[in-house]
Amino acid sequence: MSGTRVKAQSRALVIIFGLLCLLLQSEEAHHGTEYVVGDDKGWDLYPEVCNWGKDKHFKAGDVLVFKYSNPLFSVAAVDAKGYQCCNAKGHLKKLYNSGDDHVVLKKGQNYFICNVIDYCGYGMRIAVHAE
Numbered sequence: 297m298s299g300t301r302v303k304a305q306s307r308a309l310v311i312i313f314g315l316l317c318l319l320l321q322s323e324e325a326h327h328g329t330e331y332v333v334g335d336d337k338g339w340d341l342y343p344e345v346c347n348w349g350k351d352k353h354f355k356a357g358d359v360l361v362f363k364y365s366n367p368l369f370s371v372a373a374v375d376a377k378g379y380q381c382c383n384a385k386g387h388l389k390k391l392y393n394s395g396d397d398h399v400v401l402k403k404g405q406n407y408f409i410c411n412v413i414d415y416c417g418y419g420m421r422i423a424v425h426a427e
Contacts (some may be wrong), residue, residue, distance in 0.1 A: 371410070372388055374409055
């Protein structure tokens with residue numbers, strides 16, 4: 297093998313290695329910290345659920361995990377108006393209903409309500425800001 301060919305192969309390996317490092321770095325940046333909404337209580341109707349997260353610092357890419365076993369419950373990602381009026385109709389961005397929903401936060405305000413009638417009005421809703 298000639299010296300020129302070895303240098304070219306070495307450069308190619310360095311470039312490939314660099315690209316792999318960038319790819320891994322972007323994957324780490326995409327997957328943020330996971331937070332279980334409601335902590336041990338999960339996504340349920342109790343007085344403190346609407347205040348959950350107020351003491352946390354969220355970043356875009358963080359993941360909210362909504363855990364619930366009640367088959368009637370769901371999580372509706374809504375806009376600000378839907379959050380204020382506790383109504384997903386006309387304000388729904390996405391509906392989750394698996395009981396183990398993983399939602400990646402977007403930069404800015406993120407709003408979630410329970411889609412069961414009246415539960416949002418009783419406080420089963422959260423608004424979180426992600427930087």
